[in-house]
Amino acid sequence: MDLDAFIATHVGQWRRLEDLVRRRRLSGAEADELLDLYQRVSTHLSVVRSASPDPSLVSYLSALLARARHTATGTRPTTWRTFTRFFTETFPAALYRTRAWWIATAVLSVLAALAVGAWSVRNPEIFAQQMTPAEIDAYVGTDFENYYSEFPGAEFAAQVWTNNAWIAAQCIALGVLGLPVLWILAQNVLNIGIAGGLMASHGRASLFFGLILPHGLLELTAVFIAAAVGLRLFWSWIEPGPRTRLQSLAAEGRTGAAIALGLVVVLFVAGMIEGFVTGTDLPTWVRVGIGAVVEAAFLAYVFVVGGRAARRGVTGDVAESDREASAPVAA
Incomplete structure (x- = not known):
């Protein structure tokens, strides 16, 4: 697999996912888009790991997916209400x-x-x-x-x-x-x-x-x-x-x-x-x-x-x- 061509093809989707996970609030359409991109980038990570396991790219995509998962699932912090x-x-x-x-x-x-x-x-x-x-x-x-x-x-x-x-x-x-x-x-x-x-x-x-x-x-x-x-x-x-x-x-x-x-x-x-x-x-x-x-x-x-x-x-x-x-x- 041509890794440079693969990056050039999909980097736009990665940057868009980065943009979404930085936002404090997401609209309904943006939340749907984030989930769609999460699935796509998960596939990209799987392809990279199996065909051309570049360490820096694997690390970048793994961290991006972790942030996206955190944004999608949310957390329940301990608060005074709890x-x-x-x-x-x-x-x-x-x-x-x-x-x-x-x-x-x-x-x-x-x-x-x-x-x-x-x-x-x-x-x-x-x-x-x-x-x-x-x-x-x-x-x-x-x-x-x-x-x-x-x-x-x-x-x-x-x-x-x-x-x-x-x-x-x-x-x-x-x-x-x-x-x-x-x-x-x-x-x-x-x-x-x-x-x-x-x-x-x-x-x-x-x-x-x-x-x-x-x-x-x-x-x-x-x-x-x-x-x-x-x-x-x-x-x-x-x-x-x-x-x-x-x-x-x-x-x-x-x-x-x-x-x-x-x-x-x-x-x-x-x-x-x-x-x-x-x-x-x-x-x-x-x-x-x-x-x-x-x-x-x-x-x-x-x-x-x-x-x-x-x-x-x-x-x-x-x-x-x-x-x-x-x-x-x-x-």
């Missing part, structure tokens, strides 16, 4: 849709923690098996309370945020296996129950709840949500329903990822409360009241904003155009 839609529709709808799972997880976990605390109060020897009398006195007298005020607020908030985000991430990431989530929940229930029982057995129950509740209401809710998402992920392939196991796991995994992103913000708020409210000199009723108001606001967000979005058909999954194709199935 960000806002996530927190006003996707995230709350996902929480609302999975509410039965995380409410059940929360109720059972709290009851289990109370049971462990009550059992440890009736069996104080459990404390002696883990701590010396001096360690028990130090923990009850000063250590438990000082934990919330020994570090600067910002540093402490960042520390607990990172720790809780890691726990939540483990619950979701290991959810497909099931048992690790139950183990993480059990560890948290035992730690809270035994700590509460130790404080209560020494007449310090009011201090315990006064320091746990301000941040713990929201923090533990987030952990219970993460655990429930993990367990639901596990159940999605055990009982996939009318979908295949892979489809069921993929759908719940995408929803779980959306919830995980949103929980980062929820746990940040909980960390800020723990860092700047829990350990302060504010009256106990004020600190607990702040935690209760924030928790109530979160639940209202889920059940009002999330419920409204769910009734409009939002599920917390990615947009339909981003999902794998699937055939309709019978319910």
